[in-house]
Amino acid sequence: MSRFYPLDFRLMAMSQFQILTLLCQTAASTINSALNQFLAQKMVTSQAVSREVFEAQVVALVEQMQTTTVANVKYIDQLVSLVIFNSGIMSALNNNYYIIQNPLQPGVYIQHGNYPVGNYIISDSSNLNYNYCDCKLMSNCTFQAGYYNYSIGPSHGVAGIYKPTPPPILIVPGMLVGCLPRDSMLQSTLECFYNRSCLNLIGISQAIIPLNAGASSRFRVNTIVNTLFEQLFVETWQNSSNFTSYYNACYPEACSYTYTQPGNxxxxxxxxxxxxxxxxxxxxxxxxxxxxxxxxxxxxxxxxxxxxxxxxxxxxxxxxxx
CATH class of the missing domain: 1.20.5 (Single alpha-helices involved in coiled-coils or other helix-helix interfaces)
Known part of the structure:
Protein backbone atom coordinates (compact mmCIF):
# COMPACT_ATOMS: atom_id res chain seq x y z
CA MET A 1 0.00 0.00 0.00
CA SER A 2 2.97 2.34 0.45
CA ARG A 3 3.04 3.08 -3.28
CA PHE A 4 -0.15 5.15 -2.97
CA TYR A 5 -0.13 8.81 -2.04
CA PRO A 6 -1.45 9.65 1.49
CA LEU A 7 -4.39 11.51 -0.09
CA ASP A 8 -5.31 8.48 -2.17
CA PHE A 9 -8.52 6.63 -1.31
CA ARG A 10 -6.92 3.30 -2.16
CA LEU A 11 -4.31 3.76 0.56
CA MET A 12 -6.76 4.07 3.43
CA ALA A 13 -9.92 2.31 2.16
CA MET A 14 -9.17 -1.13 3.59
CA SER A 15 -8.33 0.25 7.03
CA GLN A 16 -11.36 2.52 7.02
CA PHE A 17 -13.78 -0.29 6.26
CA GLN A 18 -12.18 -2.42 8.96
CA ILE A 19 -12.85 0.49 11.31
CA LEU A 20 -16.46 0.71 10.08
CA THR A 21 -16.90 -3.01 10.74
CA LEU A 22 -15.60 -2.59 14.28
CA LEU A 23 -17.92 0.35 14.86
CA CYS A 24 -20.92 -1.74 13.78
CA GLN A 25 -19.84 -4.64 15.98
CA THR A 26 -19.30 -2.30 18.92
CA ALA A 27 -22.76 -0.80 18.47
CA ALA A 28 -24.39 -4.23 18.28
CA SER A 29 -22.62 -5.57 21.38
CA THR A 30 -23.37 -2.35 23.29
CA ILE A 31 -27.07 -2.59 22.49
CA ASN A 32 -27.24 -6.27 23.45
CA SER A 33 -25.48 -5.59 26.74
CA ALA A 34 -27.74 -2.63 27.54
CA LEU A 35 -30.88 -4.65 26.73
CA ASN A 36 -29.77 -7.58 28.88
CA GLN A 37 -29.13 -5.27 31.83
CA PHE A 38 -32.44 -3.50 31.28
CA LEU A 39 -34.47 -6.71 31.05
CA ALA A 40 -32.78 -8.07 34.19
CA GLN A 41 -34.24 -5.22 36.24
CA LYS A 42 -37.48 -5.56 38.19
CA MET A 43 -40.29 -3.07 38.36
CA VAL A 44 -41.56 -2.99 41.95
CA THR A 45 -44.64 -1.02 42.99
CA SER A 46 -46.28 -0.87 46.41
CA GLN A 47 -49.68 -0.94 44.75
CA ALA A 48 -50.90 -2.24 41.41
CA VAL A 49 -50.82 0.72 39.04
CA SER A 50 -53.19 1.41 36.18
CA ARG A 51 -52.42 0.60 32.56
CA GLU A 52 -51.76 4.27 31.76
CA VAL A 53 -49.32 4.69 34.65
CA PHE A 54 -47.62 1.40 33.82
CA GLU A 55 -47.06 2.32 30.18
CA ALA A 56 -45.81 5.81 31.09
CA GLN A 57 -43.29 4.36 33.55
CA VAL A 58 -42.06 1.82 31.00
CA VAL A 59 -41.59 4.52 28.35
CA ALA A 60 -39.62 6.64 30.82
CA LEU A 61 -37.38 3.71 31.77
CA VAL A 62 -36.73 2.81 28.13
CA GLU A 63 -35.86 6.40 27.21
CA GLN A 64 -33.49 6.59 30.16
CA MET A 65 -31.79 3.37 29.04
CA GLN A 66 -31.40 4.68 25.49
CA THR A 67 -29.97 8.02 26.62
CA THR A 68 -27.52 6.39 29.02
CA THR A 69 -26.36 3.85 26.42
CA VAL A 70 -25.74 6.48 23.74
CA ALA A 71 -23.95 8.76 26.21
CA ASN A 72 -21.67 5.94 27.41
CA VAL A 73 -20.69 5.04 23.84
CA LYS A 74 -19.90 8.69 23.10
CA TYR A 75 -17.72 9.06 26.20
CA ILE A 76 -15.84 5.82 25.54
CA ASP A 77 -15.26 6.83 21.91
CA GLN A 78 -13.81 10.17 23.01
CA LEU A 79 -11.58 8.41 25.52
CA VAL A 80 -10.25 6.03 22.87
CA SER A 81 -9.56 8.95 20.54
CA LEU A 82 -7.60 10.82 23.21
CA VAL A 83 -5.57 7.74 24.15
CA ILE A 84 -4.61 7.05 20.53
CA PHE A 85 -3.67 10.68 19.84
CA ASN A 86 -1.70 11.29 23.04
CA SER A 87 0.13 7.98 22.66
CA GLY A 88 1.56 9.22 19.37
CA ILE A 89 0.88 5.94 17.58
CA MET A 90 2.46 5.91 14.14
CA SER A 91 0.28 4.60 11.35
CA ALA A 92 1.82 2.08 8.97
CA LEU A 93 0.13 3.97 6.12
CA ASN A 94 2.50 6.95 6.50
CA ASN A 95 -0.40 9.34 6.88
CA ASN A 96 0.15 10.84 10.33
CA TYR A 97 3.87 10.19 10.89
CA TYR A 98 6.52 8.71 8.70
CA ILE A 99 10.23 8.00 8.94
CA ILE A 100 12.72 9.85 6.77
CA GLN A 101 16.21 8.54 6.17
CA ASN A 102 18.90 10.48 4.34
CA PRO A 103 21.52 8.18 2.81
CA LEU A 104 24.12 10.94 3.19
CA GLN A 105 23.46 11.37 6.89
CA PRO A 106 23.42 8.84 9.73
CA GLY A 107 20.22 8.07 11.56
CA VAL A 108 16.58 8.74 10.78
CA TYR A 109 14.02 11.28 11.91
CA ILE A 110 10.25 11.34 12.11
CA GLN A 111 8.17 13.77 10.09
CA HIS A 112 4.51 14.45 10.90
CA GLY A 113 1.89 14.85 8.20
CA ASN A 114 0.18 18.10 7.21
CA TYR A 115 -3.14 17.98 5.35
CA PRO A 116 -4.34 20.95 3.31
CA VAL A 117 -7.36 22.85 4.53
CA GLY A 118 -9.82 23.82 1.78
CA ASN A 119 -10.70 22.69 -1.71
CA TYR A 120 -8.75 20.65 -4.20
CA ILE A 121 -7.53 23.51 -6.36
CA ILE A 122 -4.15 24.46 -4.98
CA SER A 123 -1.83 25.75 -7.68
CA ASP A 124 0.71 27.67 -5.66
CA SER A 125 3.75 25.47 -5.09
CA SER A 126 5.27 27.77 -2.48
CA ASN A 127 2.85 26.46 0.16
CA LEU A 128 2.96 29.85 1.87
CA ASN A 129 -0.53 31.09 1.07
CA TYR A 130 -2.46 28.08 2.27
CA ASN A 131 -3.30 26.63 5.66
CA TYR A 132 -2.50 23.07 6.67
CA CYS A 133 -3.70 20.88 9.50
CA ASP A 134 -0.82 19.36 11.47
CA CYS A 135 -1.24 15.75 12.63
CA LYS A 136 1.07 16.47 15.55
CA LEU A 137 -1.40 19.00 16.94
CA MET A 138 -4.70 17.45 15.87
CA SER A 139 -5.79 13.90 15.11
CA ASN A 140 -8.85 14.80 13.05
CA CYS A 141 -7.09 16.47 10.12
CA THR A 142 -8.88 15.31 6.96
CA PHE A 143 -9.02 15.95 3.24
CA GLN A 144 -11.20 14.80 0.37
CA ALA A 145 -10.16 11.33 -0.82
CA GLY A 146 -9.38 10.74 -4.46
CA TYR A 147 -7.44 8.63 -6.95
CA TYR A 148 -3.95 9.95 -7.70
CA ASN A 149 -1.68 8.75 -10.46
CA TYR A 150 1.46 9.41 -8.47
CA SER A 151 2.94 7.95 -5.34
CA ILE A 152 5.09 9.50 -2.66
CA GLY A 153 7.26 12.09 -4.40
CA PRO A 154 9.60 14.93 -3.50
CA SER A 155 6.74 17.07 -2.23
CA HIS A 156 5.94 14.43 0.35
CA GLY A 157 9.04 15.24 2.33
CA VAL A 158 8.65 19.02 2.38
CA ALA A 159 7.59 19.67 5.99
CA GLY A 160 5.32 16.65 5.70
CA ILE A 161 2.87 18.56 3.50
CA TYR A 162 0.54 16.46 1.40
CA LYS A 163 -0.34 18.55 -1.67
CA PRO A 164 -3.12 17.61 -4.12
CA THR A 165 -1.04 18.75 -7.06
CA PRO A 166 -1.45 17.70 -9.73
CA PRO A 167 -5.21 17.21 -9.19
CA PRO A 168 -6.55 13.68 -8.67
CA ILE A 169 -7.88 11.51 -11.47
CA LEU A 170 -11.21 11.31 -9.63
CA ILE A 171 -12.63 11.97 -6.19
CA VAL A 172 -14.72 9.66 -4.03
CA PRO A 173 -17.80 11.60 -2.82
CA GLY A 174 -18.13 11.72 0.94
CA MET A 175 -14.94 9.82 1.72
CA LEU A 176 -12.09 11.57 3.52
CA VAL A 177 -8.49 10.70 4.26
CA GLY A 178 -6.54 12.02 7.21
CA CYS A 179 -4.10 11.46 10.02
CA LEU A 180 -5.69 8.20 11.15
CA PRO A 181 -8.14 5.87 9.37
CA ARG A 182 -10.43 5.95 12.39
CA ASP A 183 -10.81 9.72 12.55
CA SER A 184 -11.16 10.16 8.80
CA MET A 185 -13.77 7.37 8.66
CA LEU A 186 -15.82 8.97 11.44
CA GLN A 187 -15.91 12.27 9.52
CA SER A 188 -16.74 10.62 6.20
CA THR A 189 -20.16 9.90 4.76
CA LEU A 190 -21.42 6.80 2.96
CA GLU A 191 -23.16 8.71 0.18
CA CYS A 192 -21.06 7.03 -2.51
CA PHE A 193 -22.40 3.64 -1.47
CA TYR A 194 -25.99 4.65 -2.13
CA ASN A 195 -25.16 5.21 -5.82
CA ARG A 196 -24.47 2.43 -8.29
CA SER A 197 -22.54 4.73 -10.62
CA CYS A 198 -20.26 5.80 -7.76
CA LEU A 199 -19.63 2.18 -6.86
CA ASN A 200 -18.74 1.47 -10.46
CA LEU A 201 -16.43 4.48 -10.44
CA ILE A 202 -14.32 3.09 -7.62
CA GLY A 203 -14.44 -0.46 -8.96
CA ILE A 204 -16.95 -2.11 -6.63
CA SER A 205 -18.33 -5.42 -7.89
CA GLN A 206 -21.78 -5.53 -9.45
CA ALA A 207 -22.69 -8.19 -6.89
CA ILE A 208 -22.62 -5.53 -4.18
CA ILE A 209 -26.06 -3.96 -3.78
CA PRO A 210 -26.08 -0.20 -3.08
CA LEU A 211 -27.49 1.01 0.22
CA ASN A 212 -31.17 1.87 0.24
CA ALA A 213 -31.80 5.61 0.50
CA GLY A 214 -35.42 5.18 1.51
CA ALA A 215 -37.50 8.08 2.75
CA SER A 216 -38.28 6.18 5.95
CA SER A 217 -34.74 6.54 7.29
CA ARG A 218 -34.14 9.19 9.91
CA PHE A 219 -30.58 9.58 8.64
CA ARG A 220 -29.75 11.52 5.53
CA VAL A 221 -27.49 10.13 2.83
CA ASN A 222 -24.79 12.66 3.70
CA THR A 223 -24.86 11.95 7.45
CA ILE A 224 -21.32 11.46 8.77
CA VAL A 225 -20.35 8.10 10.21
CA ASN A 226 -19.64 9.65 13.62
CA THR A 227 -23.31 10.66 13.93
CA LEU A 228 -24.42 7.20 12.86
CA PHE A 229 -22.13 5.60 15.43
CA GLU A 230 -23.21 7.92 18.25
CA GLN A 231 -26.79 6.82 17.51
CA LEU A 232 -25.57 3.20 17.39
CA PHE A 233 -26.75 2.87 13.76
CA VAL A 234 -30.30 2.44 15.08
CA GLU A 235 -33.16 3.65 12.91
CA THR A 236 -35.91 3.22 15.51
CA TRP A 237 -36.29 1.89 19.05
CA GLN A 238 -39.44 -0.19 19.42
CA ASN A 239 -40.93 -0.61 22.86
CA SER A 240 -43.27 -3.50 23.62
CA SER A 241 -44.79 -3.82 27.09
CA ASN A 242 -47.47 -6.20 28.39
CA PHE A 243 -49.69 -4.82 31.12
CA THR A 244 -51.54 -8.13 31.54
CA SER A 245 -48.32 -9.98 32.36
CA TYR A 246 -47.35 -7.28 34.82
CA TYR A 247 -50.73 -7.41 36.54
CA ASN A 248 -50.71 -11.20 36.74
CA ALA A 249 -47.23 -11.13 38.26
CA CYS A 250 -48.36 -8.56 40.82
CA TYR A 251 -51.89 -9.87 41.34
CA PRO A 252 -53.29 -8.31 44.55
CA GLU A 253 -55.26 -10.26 47.12
CA ALA A 254 -57.88 -7.54 47.44
CA CYS A 255 -58.79 -4.38 45.59
CA SER A 256 -60.54 -1.28 46.88
CA TYR A 257 -61.43 2.08 45.49
CA THR A 258 -62.99 5.33 46.65
CA TYR A 259 -65.63 7.27 44.81
CA THR A 260 -65.61 11.02 45.37
CA GLN A 261 -68.36 13.33 44.24
CA PRO A 262 -69.58 16.79 45.34
CA GLY A 263 -72.46 16.78 47.87
CA ASN A 264 -75.93 18.37 47.36
Missing part, protein backbone atom coordinates in the same frame (compact mmCIF):
# COMPACT_ATOMS: atom_id res chain seq x y z
CA UNK A 265 -78.99 19.26 49.45
CA UNK A 266 -81.03 16.24 48.45
CA UNK A 267 -78.14 13.95 49.31
CA UNK A 268 -77.73 15.62 52.71
CA UNK A 269 -81.47 15.29 53.55
CA UNK A 270 -81.43 11.66 52.50
CA UNK A 271 -78.44 10.91 54.68
CA UNK A 272 -79.99 12.76 57.66
CA UNK A 273 -83.27 10.87 57.38
CA UNK A 274 -81.36 7.64 57.07
CA UNK A 275 -79.47 8.43 60.23
CA UNK A 276 -82.69 9.41 62.11
CA UNK A 277 -84.49 6.30 60.92
CA UNK A 278 -81.58 4.12 61.87
CA UNK A 279 -81.29 5.76 65.28
CA UNK A 280 -85.04 5.32 65.94
CA UNK A 281 -84.84 1.66 65.04
CA UNK A 282 -81.85 1.10 67.31
CA UNK A 283 -83.43 2.94 70.26
CA UNK A 284 -86.72 1.06 69.75
CA UNK A 285 -84.82 -2.17 70.25
CA UNK A 286 -82.35 -1.14 72.95
CA UNK A 287 -84.56 1.01 75.27
CA UNK A 288 -87.13 -1.73 76.12
CA UNK A 289 -84.34 -4.09 76.96
CA UNK A 290 -82.68 -1.53 79.21
CA UNK A 291 -85.96 -0.79 80.98
CA UNK A 292 -86.60 -4.47 81.65
CA UNK A 293 -83.08 -4.91 82.91
CA UNK A 294 -83.24 -2.04 85.41
CA UNK A 295 -86.74 -3.03 86.55
CA UNK A 296 -85.60 -6.53 87.39
CA UNK A 297 -82.56 -5.13 89.13
CA UNK A 298 -84.74 -2.83 91.26
CA UNK A 299 -87.18 -5.63 92.16
CA UNK A 300 -84.34 -7.85 93.20
CA UNK A 301 -82.87 -5.17 95.38
CA UNK A 302 -86.20 -4.63 97.14
CA UNK A 303 -86.76 -8.32 97.63
CA UNK A 304 -83.46 -8.75 99.41
CA UNK A 305 -84.05 -5.89 101.90
CA UNK A 306 -85.32 -6.72 105.57
CA UNK A 307 -87.27 -3.94 107.24
CA UNK A 308 -86.17 -2.95 110.83
CA UNK A 309 -88.16 -0.77 113.26
CA UNK A 310 -86.46 1.17 116.01
CA UNK A 311 -87.68 3.83 118.47
CA UNK A 312 -85.65 6.87 119.36
CA UNK A 313 -85.78 8.74 122.62
CA UNK A 314 -88.65 10.92 121.41
CA UNK A 315 -90.79 7.95 120.67
CA UNK A 316 -90.39 8.25 116.88
CA UNK A 317 -90.13 5.16 114.74
CA UNK A 318 -87.54 4.66 111.99
CA UNK A 319 -87.89 2.13 109.20
CA UNK A 320 -84.86 1.08 107.27
CA UNK A 321 -83.71 -1.93 105.25
CA UNK A 322 -80.70 -3.96 106.04
Missing amino acids: FLYAITMLLSLIGGLTTVLGIVVPLLVKFFRRLLVKCRGDAVPTIENDLAGRRFFYFS
Whole structure:
Protein backbone atom coordinates (compact mmCIF):
# COMPACT_ATOMS: atom_id res chain seq x y z
CA MET A 1 0.00 0.00 0.00
CA SER A 2 2.97 2.34 0.45
CA ARG A 3 3.04 3.08 -3.28
CA PHE A 4 -0.15 5.15 -2.97
CA TYR A 5 -0.13 8.81 -2.04
CA PRO A 6 -1.45 9.65 1.49
CA LEU A 7 -4.39 11.51 -0.09
CA ASP A 8 -5.31 8.48 -2.17
CA PHE A 9 -8.52 6.63 -1.31
CA ARG A 10 -6.92 3.30 -2.16
CA LEU A 11 -4.31 3.76 0.56
CA MET A 12 -6.76 4.07 3.43
CA ALA A 13 -9.92 2.31 2.16
CA MET A 14 -9.17 -1.13 3.59
CA SER A 15 -8.33 0.25 7.03
CA GLN A 16 -11.36 2.52 7.02
CA PHE A 17 -13.78 -0.29 6.26
CA GLN A 18 -12.18 -2.42 8.96
CA ILE A 19 -12.85 0.49 11.31
CA LEU A 20 -16.46 0.71 10.08
CA THR A 21 -16.90 -3.01 10.74
CA LEU A 22 -15.60 -2.59 14.28
CA LEU A 23 -17.92 0.35 14.86
CA CYS A 24 -20.92 -1.74 13.78
CA GLN A 25 -19.84 -4.64 15.98
CA THR A 26 -19.30 -2.30 18.92
CA ALA A 27 -22.76 -0.80 18.47
CA ALA A 28 -24.39 -4.23 18.28
CA SER A 29 -22.62 -5.57 21.38
CA THR A 30 -23.37 -2.35 23.29
CA ILE A 31 -27.07 -2.59 22.49
CA ASN A 32 -27.24 -6.27 23.45
CA SER A 33 -25.48 -5.59 26.74
CA ALA A 34 -27.74 -2.63 27.54
CA LEU A 35 -30.88 -4.65 26.73
CA ASN A 36 -29.77 -7.58 28.88
CA GLN A 37 -29.13 -5.27 31.83
CA PHE A 38 -32.44 -3.50 31.28
CA LEU A 39 -34.47 -6.71 31.05
CA ALA A 40 -32.78 -8.07 34.19
CA GLN A 41 -34.24 -5.22 36.24
CA LYS A 42 -37.48 -5.56 38.19
CA MET A 43 -40.29 -3.07 38.36
CA VAL A 44 -41.56 -2.99 41.95
CA THR A 45 -44.64 -1.02 42.99
CA SER A 46 -46.28 -0.87 46.41
CA GLN A 47 -49.68 -0.94 44.75
CA ALA A 48 -50.90 -2.24 41.41
CA VAL A 49 -50.82 0.72 39.04
CA SER A 50 -53.19 1.41 36.18
CA ARG A 51 -52.42 0.60 32.56
CA GLU A 52 -51.76 4.27 31.76
CA VAL A 53 -49.32 4.69 34.65
CA PHE A 54 -47.62 1.40 33.82
CA GLU A 55 -47.06 2.32 30.18
CA ALA A 56 -45.81 5.81 31.09
CA GLN A 57 -43.29 4.36 33.55
CA VAL A 58 -42.06 1.82 31.00
CA VAL A 59 -41.59 4.52 28.35
CA ALA A 60 -39.62 6.64 30.82
CA LEU A 61 -37.38 3.71 31.77
CA VAL A 62 -36.73 2.81 28.13
CA GLU A 63 -35.86 6.40 27.21
CA GLN A 64 -33.49 6.59 30.16
CA MET A 65 -31.79 3.37 29.04
CA GLN A 66 -31.40 4.68 25.49
CA THR A 67 -29.97 8.02 26.62
CA THR A 68 -27.52 6.39 29.02
CA THR A 69 -26.36 3.85 26.42
CA VAL A 70 -25.74 6.48 23.74
CA ALA A 71 -23.95 8.76 26.21
CA ASN A 72 -21.67 5.94 27.41
CA VAL A 73 -20.69 5.04 23.84
CA LYS A 74 -19.90 8.69 23.10
CA TYR A 75 -17.72 9.06 26.20
CA ILE A 76 -15.84 5.82 25.54
CA ASP A 77 -15.26 6.83 21.91
CA GLN A 78 -13.81 10.17 23.01
CA LEU A 79 -11.58 8.41 25.52
CA VAL A 80 -10.25 6.03 22.87
CA SER A 81 -9.56 8.95 20.54
CA LEU A 82 -7.60 10.82 23.21
CA VAL A 83 -5.57 7.74 24.15
CA ILE A 84 -4.61 7.05 20.53
CA PHE A 85 -3.67 10.68 19.84
CA ASN A 86 -1.70 11.29 23.04
CA SER A 87 0.13 7.98 22.66
CA GLY A 88 1.56 9.22 19.37
CA ILE A 89 0.88 5.94 17.58
CA MET A 90 2.46 5.91 14.14
CA SER A 91 0.28 4.60 11.35
CA ALA A 92 1.82 2.08 8.97
CA LEU A 93 0.13 3.97 6.12
CA ASN A 94 2.50 6.95 6.50
CA ASN A 95 -0.40 9.34 6.88
CA ASN A 96 0.15 10.84 10.33
CA TYR A 97 3.87 10.19 10.89
CA TYR A 98 6.52 8.71 8.70
CA ILE A 99 10.23 8.00 8.94
CA ILE A 100 12.72 9.85 6.77
CA GLN A 101 16.21 8.54 6.17
CA ASN A 102 18.90 10.48 4.34
CA PRO A 103 21.52 8.18 2.81
CA LEU A 104 24.12 10.94 3.19
CA GLN A 105 23.46 11.37 6.89
CA PRO A 106 23.42 8.84 9.73
CA GLY A 107 20.22 8.07 11.56
CA VAL A 108 16.58 8.74 10.78
CA TYR A 109 14.02 11.28 11.91
CA ILE A 110 10.25 11.34 12.11
CA GLN A 111 8.17 13.77 10.09
CA HIS A 112 4.51 14.45 10.90
CA GLY A 113 1.89 14.85 8.20
CA ASN A 114 0.18 18.10 7.21
CA TYR A 115 -3.14 17.98 5.35
CA PRO A 116 -4.34 20.95 3.31
CA VAL A 117 -7.36 22.85 4.53
CA GLY A 118 -9.82 23.82 1.78
CA ASN A 119 -10.70 22.69 -1.71
CA TYR A 120 -8.75 20.65 -4.20
CA ILE A 121 -7.53 23.51 -6.36
CA ILE A 122 -4.15 24.46 -4.98
CA SER A 123 -1.83 25.75 -7.68
CA ASP A 124 0.71 27.67 -5.66
CA SER A 125 3.75 25.47 -5.09
CA SER A 126 5.27 27.77 -2.48
CA ASN A 127 2.85 26.46 0.16
CA LEU A 128 2.96 29.85 1.87
CA ASN A 129 -0.53 31.09 1.07
CA TYR A 130 -2.46 28.08 2.27
CA ASN A 131 -3.30 26.63 5.66
CA TYR A 132 -2.50 23.07 6.67
CA CYS A 133 -3.70 20.88 9.50
CA ASP A 134 -0.82 19.36 11.47
CA CYS A 135 -1.24 15.75 12.63
CA LYS A 136 1.07 16.47 15.55
CA LEU A 137 -1.40 19.00 16.94
CA MET A 138 -4.70 17.45 15.87
CA SER A 139 -5.79 13.90 15.11
CA ASN A 140 -8.85 14.80 13.05
CA CYS A 141 -7.09 16.47 10.12
CA THR A 142 -8.88 15.31 6.96
CA PHE A 143 -9.02 15.95 3.24
CA GLN A 144 -11.20 14.80 0.37
CA ALA A 145 -10.16 11.33 -0.82
CA GLY A 146 -9.38 10.74 -4.46
CA TYR A 147 -7.44 8.63 -6.95
CA TYR A 148 -3.95 9.95 -7.70
CA ASN A 149 -1.68 8.75 -10.46
CA TYR A 150 1.46 9.41 -8.47
CA SER A 151 2.94 7.95 -5.34
CA ILE A 152 5.09 9.50 -2.66
CA GLY A 153 7.26 12.09 -4.40
CA PRO A 154 9.60 14.93 -3.50
CA SER A 155 6.74 17.07 -2.23
CA HIS A 156 5.94 14.43 0.35
CA GLY A 157 9.04 15.24 2.33
CA VAL A 158 8.65 19.02 2.38
CA ALA A 159 7.59 19.67 5.99
CA GLY A 160 5.32 16.65 5.70
CA ILE A 161 2.87 18.56 3.50
CA TYR A 162 0.54 16.46 1.40
CA LYS A 163 -0.34 18.55 -1.67
CA PRO A 164 -3.12 17.61 -4.12
CA THR A 165 -1.04 18.75 -7.06
CA PRO A 166 -1.45 17.70 -9.73
CA PRO A 167 -5.21 17.21 -9.19
CA PRO A 168 -6.55 13.68 -8.67
CA ILE A 169 -7.88 11.51 -11.47
CA LEU A 170 -11.21 11.31 -9.63
CA ILE A 171 -12.63 11.97 -6.19
CA VAL A 172 -14.72 9.66 -4.03
CA PRO A 173 -17.80 11.60 -2.82
CA GLY A 174 -18.13 11.72 0.94
CA MET A 175 -14.94 9.82 1.72
CA LEU A 176 -12.09 11.57 3.52
CA VAL A 177 -8.49 10.70 4.26
CA GLY A 178 -6.54 12.02 7.21
CA CYS A 179 -4.10 11.46 10.02
CA LEU A 180 -5.69 8.20 11.15
CA PRO A 181 -8.14 5.87 9.37
CA ARG A 182 -10.43 5.95 12.39
CA ASP A 183 -10.81 9.72 12.55
CA SER A 184 -11.16 10.16 8.80
CA MET A 185 -13.77 7.37 8.66
CA LEU A 186 -15.82 8.97 11.44
CA GLN A 187 -15.91 12.27 9.52
CA SER A 188 -16.74 10.62 6.20
CA THR A 189 -20.16 9.90 4.76
CA LEU A 190 -21.42 6.80 2.96
CA GLU A 191 -23.16 8.71 0.18
CA CYS A 192 -21.06 7.03 -2.51
CA PHE A 193 -22.40 3.64 -1.47
CA TYR A 194 -25.99 4.65 -2.13
CA ASN A 195 -25.16 5.21 -5.82
CA ARG A 196 -24.47 2.43 -8.29
CA SER A 197 -22.54 4.73 -10.62
CA CYS A 198 -20.26 5.80 -7.76
CA LEU A 199 -19.63 2.18 -6.86
CA ASN A 200 -18.74 1.47 -10.46
CA LEU A 201 -16.43 4.48 -10.44
CA ILE A 202 -14.32 3.09 -7.62
CA GLY A 203 -14.44 -0.46 -8.96
CA ILE A 204 -16.95 -2.11 -6.63
CA SER A 205 -18.33 -5.42 -7.89
CA GLN A 206 -21.78 -5.53 -9.45
CA ALA A 207 -22.69 -8.19 -6.89
CA ILE A 208 -22.62 -5.53 -4.18
CA ILE A 209 -26.06 -3.96 -3.78
CA PRO A 210 -26.08 -0.20 -3.08
CA LEU A 211 -27.49 1.01 0.22
CA ASN A 212 -31.17 1.87 0.24
CA ALA A 213 -31.80 5.61 0.50
CA GLY A 214 -35.42 5.18 1.51
CA ALA A 215 -37.50 8.08 2.75
CA SER A 216 -38.28 6.18 5.95
CA SER A 217 -34.74 6.54 7.29
CA ARG A 218 -34.14 9.19 9.91
CA PHE A 219 -30.58 9.58 8.64
CA ARG A 220 -29.75 11.52 5.53
CA VAL A 221 -27.49 10.13 2.83
CA ASN A 222 -24.79 12.66 3.70
CA THR A 223 -24.86 11.95 7.45
CA ILE A 224 -21.32 11.46 8.77
CA VAL A 225 -20.35 8.10 10.21
CA ASN A 226 -19.64 9.65 13.62
CA THR A 227 -23.31 10.66 13.93
CA LEU A 228 -24.42 7.20 12.86
CA PHE A 229 -22.13 5.60 15.43
CA GLU A 230 -23.21 7.92 18.25
CA GLN A 231 -26.79 6.82 17.51
CA LEU A 232 -25.57 3.20 17.39
CA PHE A 233 -26.75 2.87 13.76
CA VAL A 234 -30.30 2.44 15.08
CA GLU A 235 -33.16 3.65 12.91
CA THR A 236 -35.91 3.22 15.51
CA TRP A 237 -36.29 1.89 19.05
CA GLN A 238 -39.44 -0.19 19.42
CA ASN A 239 -40.93 -0.61 22.86
CA SER A 240 -43.27 -3.50 23.62
CA SER A 241 -44.79 -3.82 27.09
CA ASN A 242 -47.47 -6.20 28.39
CA PHE A 243 -49.69 -4.82 31.12
CA THR A 244 -51.54 -8.13 31.54
CA SER A 245 -48.32 -9.98 32.36
CA TYR A 246 -47.35 -7.28 34.82
CA TYR A 247 -50.73 -7.41 36.54
CA ASN A 248 -50.71 -11.20 36.74
CA ALA A 249 -47.23 -11.13 38.26
CA CYS A 250 -48.36 -8.56 40.82
CA TYR A 251 -51.89 -9.87 41.34
CA PRO A 252 -53.29 -8.31 44.55
CA GLU A 253 -55.26 -10.26 47.12
CA ALA A 254 -57.88 -7.54 47.44
CA CYS A 255 -58.79 -4.38 45.59
CA SER A 256 -60.54 -1.28 46.88
CA TYR A 257 -61.43 2.08 45.49
CA THR A 258 -62.99 5.33 46.65
CA TYR A 259 -65.63 7.27 44.81
CA THR A 260 -65.61 11.02 45.37
CA GLN A 261 -68.36 13.33 44.24
CA PRO A 262 -69.58 16.79 45.34
CA GLY A 263 -72.46 16.78 47.87
CA ASN A 264 -75.93 18.37 47.36
CA PHE A 265 -78.99 19.26 49.45
CA LEU A 266 -81.03 16.24 48.45
CA TYR A 267 -78.14 13.95 49.31
CA ALA A 268 -77.73 15.62 52.71
CA ILE A 269 -81.47 15.29 53.55
CA THR A 270 -81.43 11.66 52.50
CA MET A 271 -78.44 10.91 54.68
CA LEU A 272 -79.99 12.76 57.66
CA LEU A 273 -83.27 10.87 57.38
CA SER A 274 -81.36 7.64 57.07
CA LEU A 275 -79.47 8.43 60.23
CA ILE A 276 -82.69 9.41 62.11
CA GLY A 277 -84.49 6.30 60.92
CA GLY A 278 -81.58 4.12 61.87
CA LEU A 279 -81.29 5.76 65.28
CA THR A 280 -85.04 5.32 65.94
CA THR A 281 -84.84 1.66 65.04
CA VAL A 282 -81.85 1.10 67.31
CA LEU A 283 -83.43 2.94 70.26
CA GLY A 284 -86.72 1.06 69.75
CA ILE A 285 -84.82 -2.17 70.25
CA VAL A 286 -82.35 -1.14 72.95
CA VAL A 287 -84.56 1.01 75.27
CA PRO A 288 -87.13 -1.73 76.12
CA LEU A 289 -84.34 -4.09 76.96
CA LEU A 290 -82.68 -1.53 79.21
CA VAL A 291 -85.96 -0.79 80.98
CA LYS A 292 -86.60 -4.47 81.65
CA PHE A 293 -83.08 -4.91 82.91
CA PHE A 294 -83.24 -2.04 85.41
CA ARG A 295 -86.74 -3.03 86.55
CA ARG A 296 -85.60 -6.53 87.39
CA LEU A 297 -82.56 -5.13 89.13
CA LEU A 298 -84.74 -2.83 91.26
CA VAL A 299 -87.18 -5.63 92.16
CA LYS A 300 -84.34 -7.85 93.20
CA CYS A 301 -82.87 -5.17 95.38
CA ARG A 302 -86.20 -4.63 97.14
CA GLY A 303 -86.76 -8.32 97.63
CA ASP A 304 -83.46 -8.75 99.41
CA ALA A 305 -84.05 -5.89 101.90
CA VAL A 306 -85.32 -6.72 105.57
CA PRO A 307 -87.27 -3.94 107.24
CA THR A 308 -86.17 -2.95 110.83
CA ILE A 309 -88.16 -0.77 113.26
CA GLU A 310 -86.46 1.17 116.01
CA ASN A 311 -87.68 3.83 118.47
CA ASP A 312 -85.65 6.87 119.36
CA LEU A 313 -85.78 8.74 122.62
CA ALA A 314 -88.65 10.92 121.41
CA GLY A 315 -90.79 7.95 120.67
CA ARG A 316 -90.39 8.25 116.88
CA ARG A 317 -90.13 5.16 114.74
CA PHE A 318 -87.54 4.66 111.99
CA PHE A 319 -87.89 2.13 109.20
CA TYR A 320 -84.86 1.08 107.27
CA PHE A 321 -83.71 -1.93 105.25
CA SER A 322 -80.70 -3.96 106.04
